Each structure stands twice: as C-alpha cells, then as structure tokens.
Amino acid sequence: MGTGTPTALPGPLVGDVDESQLLAALTPLLPASPYQLVGNGDDGAVLAAPDGRYVVSTDVLVEGRHFRTDWSTPEQVGRRAAVQNLADVMGMGARPTALVVSLVLPATTPLSWVQGLARGLGRACRRAGAGVVGGDLSSGDAVVIAVTVHGDLEGRAPVLRSGARPGDLLVHAGDIGTSRAGLALLSSSTVPQPLPADGAARHCVERFLSPEPPLDAGPALAAAGASAMMDVSDSLVRDCGRVAAASGVVIDLDEPAQGGARSRLAAALAALEPVAALAGEADPAAAARSWVLTGGEDHGLLATVAPGTGLPEGVSVIGRVRPLGEGPLAAPGVLVGSRPWAGPLGWDHFGA
Numbered sequence: 001m002g003t004g005t006p007t008a009l010p011g012p013l014v015g016d017v018d019e020s021q022l023l024a025a026l027t028p029l030l031p032a033s034p035y036q037l038v039g040n041g042d043d044g045a046v047l048a049a050p051d052g053r054y055v056v057s058t059d060v061l062v063e064g065r066h067f068r069t070d071w072s073t074p075e076q077v078g079r080r081a082a083v084q085n086l087a088d089v090m091g092m093g094a095r096p097t098a099l100v101v102s103l104v105l106p107a108t109t110p111l112s113w114v115q116g117l118a119r120g121l122g123r124a125c126r127r128a129g130a131g132v133v134g135g136d137l138s139s140g141d142a143v144v145i146a147v148t149v150h151g152d153l154e155g156r157a158p159v160l161r162s163g164a165r166p167g168d169l170l171v172h173a174g175d176i177g178t179s180r181a182g183l184a185l186l187s188s189s190t191v192p193q194p195l196p197a198d199g200a201a202r203h204c205v206e207r208f209l210s211p212e213p214p215l216d217a218g219p220a221l222a223a224a225g226a227s228a229m230m231d232v233s234d235s236l237v238r239d240c241g242r243v244a245a246a247s248g249v250v251i252d253l254d255e256p257a258q259g260g261a262r263s264r265l266a267a268a269l270a271a272l273e274p275v276a277a278l279a280g281e282a283d284p285a286a287a288a289r290s291w292v293l294t295g296g297e298d299h300g301l302l303a304t305v306a307p308g309t310g311l312p313e314g315v316s317v318i319g320r321v322r323p324l325g326e327g328p329l330a331a332p333g334v335l336v337g338s339r340p341w342a343g344p345l346g347w348d349h350f351g352a
Helices: 019-029 074-090 109-128 178-187 200-211 216-225 236-249 264-278 284-294
Strands: 037-040 053-063 093-106 132-137 144-154 167-175 230-231 250-253 302-306 313-321 332-334
Touching: 019 132, 037 313, 053 074, 074 109, 074 144, 074 216, 074 230, 093 109, 109 132, 167 250, 167 284, 178 200, 178 264, 178 284, 200 264, 216 230, 216 302, 216 313, 230 236, 230 332, 236 250, 236 284, 236 302, 236 313, 236 332, 264 284, 264 313, 302 313
Parallel strands: 093 132, 250 332
Antiparallel strands: 053 144, 093 144, 167 302, 167 313, 230 302, 250 313
C-alpha cells in the first residue's frame, strides 16, 4: 500500500507552501454549515443547536490502512472521509450539520492532490447539507485524515443500539457486500484492467473506493419509530451482534443462500456471485455469501422496527429479533437462517 507520497501530480508540493497558503488553497473548496455562527478563522467554530442537543462522532483514515493512493483518486479519498462520518450521524437518526477535518500531510504531497481531496469532501458535505467549519493541519510521514461530525436530532430521540425488542423486524438500507467485492477485484491478479466503464464489477469497485450511504434513511426510520439503529461499517454479522449485545436479544438474519425472489440478501448474493467468479474465487457462491454476511465498509443502515411499520423507500426486511432462549442461543448473539453463526465476523480494526 501507499507509504506517504500520493501519486505524483504536476504543480507545487505541500512543502512548497506555508500553512496560510495551504488553507487559502483549500477553504474555497469546502462548504459552510447552515448551522454555522462562527466558522474558519478563529480558534473554534460556533454552531447553532436548535434542538438543544447534537450528535457527535469521529473517524480517521490512514493511508496504507484505509485507502491506497494508487487505487483511489484524491476526490474519492475525500468523499470516503466525509461519508463514513456522515453515516454515523445517520445511524443515530440525525441529520449531519457540520464537520471538523484535520489533515496530516507529508511535505512531498502534491498541493493539487490535497485540493482534490477537499473537492471530494466538499461535494459529499454539500449533498448531505453539512459544512466544514474548521480543523487542523500537520506534517507527517503518511496521509492521515481525521474527521469529527456533528448532527441535529430535529426534536427526535436518538435511536440507540440498545432498543431492539423481541418481535421487531430487522431492516436494512444501502449496499450489502458490494465494497468487499470491490476490494476483491482490486486485489485480484487475474482481473483484467481496466474494468469496463459500467456493469456490476465497476459498481463494486466504485463503492469500495467511494461508498454511498443512504443518508436520508436514518432520519426517515427514526421518524417512523425505529427501536434500534446503527451504521453497518464492519459487517452485517458483526454489527448485528453489537445490536444483539446492547439490546439483550438474539438477531436472526435471513439466510442469503435460501431466500426467495423477494429476499434482499438473496438478491445481493445473486448480484455478487458473478463478480466473485470474475475475481477468481474458487467457489463464487460461497465467496458471495461471505461478502454479504461479513463484508465491511458499505456503510448501509441497520435498524429494528415494530411489525407493521411503514418502511421508507429503499428499506428492506432482512431478519427478525428473537428473545433469549427461543431457539439455540441462551445469550445475545446472531443466527443466520435460525442457526448460530460460527464463521468469521468481518472487519476488525486491530486484527491481522
């Protein structure tokens, strides 16, 4: 993976300008927040909080760990940095309002690369109705992007992981397994490059490089009365396990390989199986099933709702919530097709 110097681009390097010049090159590319009372230029931003509360979350991208500059354009890296934070606010049922962004940059980073990063981040924020209200700059050995995001609950209660109730339906919005498929394609030595400009394979690669969370689904499900909710960043199985543990219940996911024509997980598996074959997987069906259940970084939305709840567009039922002791699990955990899950859980930030 990259080791501290983004792909060479023409023009000056970060080391050729001072901090004020770097800020002057980036600030016009970033939107203001509609909640912003005092923004860039002072020691801190001041934001209005009409609800009296605000959601806050933070995330970090490290070059070589979370992105590669030989795979991603700077615009894709910037968008990824924004949306993975915006998705956390969505997962609480709030609307994003403002981001604070800190950058660590090697002196050899092309200034045009950093401007591309700012453009991608700014476009994602504008689409979400949020602004960039401050941050920090530092030099270092590799590119690091740290983002803190704020969100407005708009008068609603926050939707926590701990509210799932036995009898609830498990629902999902957004991509499932697509990002993991894109990583497999980029990592495969047998996939012809470049990929066609359209088709399932290209879609998977683009979603890995630049996820598309269903940002409106969080507030919509919160307004519909969702009992629990979270952003799916690590995998369906792992994040279902987090909801189960927080709520003291068992989550029973549909079995992707046995779903009918209306099953969201079965449809995801069917779409990914030819991609797995292209990626050179020995058993494409098994690989696709694994991507659906344990693939990470799609940043979809996982929620639980009472039966009969009107679901917003793009939200599908993918399982149900069971009480402890009803079935094979006596402790909080995850079933897949009513069977205990014993396979890998997906992405682990400190795993091998």
